[in-house]
Amino acid sequence: MKTIIRTTLAGLAGFFIVATAAHARPGDLDPTFGTGGKVTTDFGGFDTPSAVVPVPAEGKILVVGKTSSDIEFGNFALARYNADGTPDGTFGAGGRVTTNFGGQDEATCVAVRQLSVVIGGPPKIAIVAAGRASGGNFALARYDQNDGSLDTTFGGGKVITDLGGTEHVTRIAFQSTSPIFHKVVAAGSTDRDGTDDFALVRYNLDGSPDTTFGSGGVVVTDISGGDDFCLALAVQPDRKILAGGFAITPDRRLFVIARYDSSGSPDSTFGTLGKVVVSFPGAAGAICVDLAVLPDGKIVAAGGVFSQIPNVLAQLNPNGSLDPSFGVGGMVVTPAGPASLTQFSSMTIQPDGKILLSGNSFISPSSRFAIVRYKGNGAVDKSFGTGGRVITSIADSSSAAAAFIRGDGSIVAAGSASNAGNRDFALASLKTAQGDARVNLSGEIPRGDDRYNTTGAGQTQSVAIPRDGGVKNVLIGIQNDTAAIDSFTVRGTPGNSRFKVKYLHGSDNVTAQLLNGTLSTGSLAPGAIYKLKARITATTSVKGKTRDFSVTPTSAADPTAKDRVLIKARSK
Numbered sequence: 001m002k003t004i005i006r007t008t009l010a011g012l013a014g015f016f017i018v019a020t021a022a023h024a025r026p027g028d029l030d031p032t033f034g035t036g037g038k039v040t041t042d043f044g045g046f047d048t049p050s051a052v053v054p055v056p057a058e059g060k061i062l063v064v065g066k067t068s069s070d071i072e073f074g075n076f077a078l079a080r081y082n083a084d085g086t087p088d089g090t091f092g093a094g095g096r097v098t099t100n101f102g103g104q105d106e107a108t109c110v111a112v113r114q115l116s117v118v119i120g121g122p123p124k125i126a127i128v129a130a131g132r133a134s135g136g137n138f139a140l141a142r143y144d145q146n147d148g149s150l151d152t153t154f155g156g157g158k159v160i161t162d163l164g165g166t167e168h169v170t171r172i173a174f175q176s177t178s179p180i181f182h183k184v185v186a187a188g189s190t191d192r193d194g195t196d197d198f199a200l201v202r203y204n205l206d207g208s209p210d211t212t213f214g215s216g217g218v219v220v221t222d223i224s225g226g227d228d229f230c231l232a233l234a235v236q237p238d239r240k241i242l243a244g245g246f247a248i249t250p251d252r253r254l255f256v257i258a259r260y261d262s263s264g265s266p267d268s269t270f271g272t273l274g275k276v277v278v279s280f281p282g283a284a285g286a287i288c289v290d291l292a293v294l295p296d297g298k299i300v301a302a303g304g305v306f307s308q309i310p311n312v313l314a315q316l317n318p319n320g321s322l323d324p325s326f327g328v329g330g331m332v333v334t335p336a337g338p339a340s341l342t343q344f345s346s347m348t349i350q351p352d353g354k355i356l357l358s359g360n361s362f363i364s365p366s367s368r369f370a371i372v373r374y375k376g377n378g379a380v381d382k383s384f385g386t387g388g389r390v391i392t393s394i395a396d397s398s399s400a401a402a403a404f405i406r407g408d409g410s411i412v413a414a415g416s417a418s419n420a421g422n423r424d425f426a427l428a429s430l431k432t433a434q435g436d437a438r439v440n441l442s443g444e445i446p447r448g449d450d451r452y453n454t455t456g457a458g459q460t461q462s463v464a465i466p467r468d469g470g471v472k473n474v475l476i477g478i479q480n481d482t483a484a485i486d487s488f489t490v491r492g493t494p495g496n497s498r499f500k501v502k503y504l505h506g507s508d509n510v511t512a513q514l515l516n517g518t519l520s521t522g523s524l525a526p527g528a529i530y531k532l533k534a535r536i537t538a539t540t541s542v543k544g545k546t547r548d549f550s551v552t553p554t555s556a557a558d559p560t561a562k563d564r565v566l567i568k569a570r571s572k
Contacts, residue, residue: 103134
């Protein structure tokens with residue numbers, strides 16, 4: 001990557017920073033993952049993933065879905081991968097596990113939670129997949145973290161719950177009752193009373209129903225009097241439970257969110273009697289597909305509609321009211337076009353608050369993986385991909401079902417890839433930062449990829465540098481954006497400038513004046529930031545002359561990838 005910084009010195013000159021990327025834009029495929037950033041896995045049938053999650057403390061990736069000999073329901077299917085996308089050979093058979101509940105079964109979701117730290121051994125991790133069993137019942141299976149075998153401490157490994165109708169699980173989450181005790185909450189729908197209603201079931205870690213929740217561990221909620229389908233689930237830090245989906249009325253579909261207290265009772269402090277309906281302008285009807293709780297307690301809800309407007313977002317205050325600081329009146333409606341999805345599947349929130357929606361975009365003659373990114377205020381983030389959207393073709397036809405953010409900031413998206421009538425699990429890894437290192441001379445350490453603009457226009461900030469004899473201290477931040485330990489050599493290269501530059505970092509001092517000065521960052525862990533101060537002294541001023549000084553951090557892991565910082569000063 002090449003990053004350019006320009007400075008103009010005129011009187012108290014402005015120090016202008018313009019960063020442009022030559023390659024490796026946010027949203028580009030990560031070539032170190034799989035083959036060119038992509039991975040496919042064949043279970044031998046029609047294989048469709050539904051969810052993807054990281055495995056805590058291991059850096060591995062877990063994908064769940066179904067495999068079948070036809071396009072209908074089949075067996076639970078799980079695949080686990082190493083951080084680089086290769087199959088985890090310790091998990092099942094070559095990284096693959098299938099589970100049959102006795103008929104046509106489908107896994108729709110998975111939850112992974114680190115339960116405890118074992119002294120002298122690996123952390124204890126619980127893996128629970130859920131979905132639908134033959135006959136239309138809630139189905140859950142828990143797997144051993146080491147080899148993917150069924151964990152028999154959880155109801156013998158498999159648990160089926162019949163609520164009295166036809167039902168299925170769409171989302172699952174862990175709910176902590178203390179630092180060492182956890183419950184499993186499964187959300188979906190049941191038609192036991194003649195119409196579909198929201199259904200929640202809470203389980204103990206041994207697979208038994210938690211009788212302290214609702215009625216015998218079960219909560220069923222009639223939202224509208226008609227058919228109501230629960231598609232989204234989130235557990236707040238205070239243990240309250242959010243469930244989202246849609247209700248069908250005679251003239252439209254209602255985008256609905258319900259909140260429950262930790263015992264399963266409707267939370268009367270949320271919306272109206274524990275329910276919120278969001279009506280999006282210009283949309284005849286919408287559905288809530290995913291939910292997320294932000295650190296400040298606000299709630300982001302995402303979904304789509306069945307018309308010409310495919311993507312919708314809403315941000316709610318903790319009491320369920322719309323947050324006017326988000327979008328327009330708390331809502332965002334993305335019309336069909338370059339920054340939209342044809343079909344929305346899931347949402348994930350980056351550590352910096354940016355919002356990712358994953359799904360597919362149909363570009364004739366087929367659909368493709370697609371991810372759209374929004375800023376924290378609901379505006380489309382046009383620095384991501386092309387106009388805010390990344391489209392990735394993996395096969396003749398492909399669609400992303402879910403995504404998550406890794407510790408190094410990269411995105412891992414999972415979905416299906418179809419070729420010549422065969423459908424496989426598919427993964428893609430996308431970068432969210434540019435190159436191996438980030439450099440910023442704005443006086444602020446870089447935080448996230450938003451410090452750079454990838455549209456080609458660059459990003460401009462200013463810092464004043466006085467002329468003759470003036471001194472300016474500039475703070476440089478170099479951040480390791482790779483997934484492995486790396487180190488960087490910082491090299492100062494003056495051109496025809498009359499500046500004296502001294503680098504300061506701990507006990508390391510390197511002075512450069514018309515000579516090269518170098519400084520090593522030492523080993524940096526993934527995501528670690530090296531802070532470096534440059535003390536710049538203007539030694540002379542010659543009217544009309546341009547003064548150049550550059551700082552180039554070079555990656556030890558990839559010496560060909562260089563981030564160049566060019567400082568230009570002009571005095572009058």
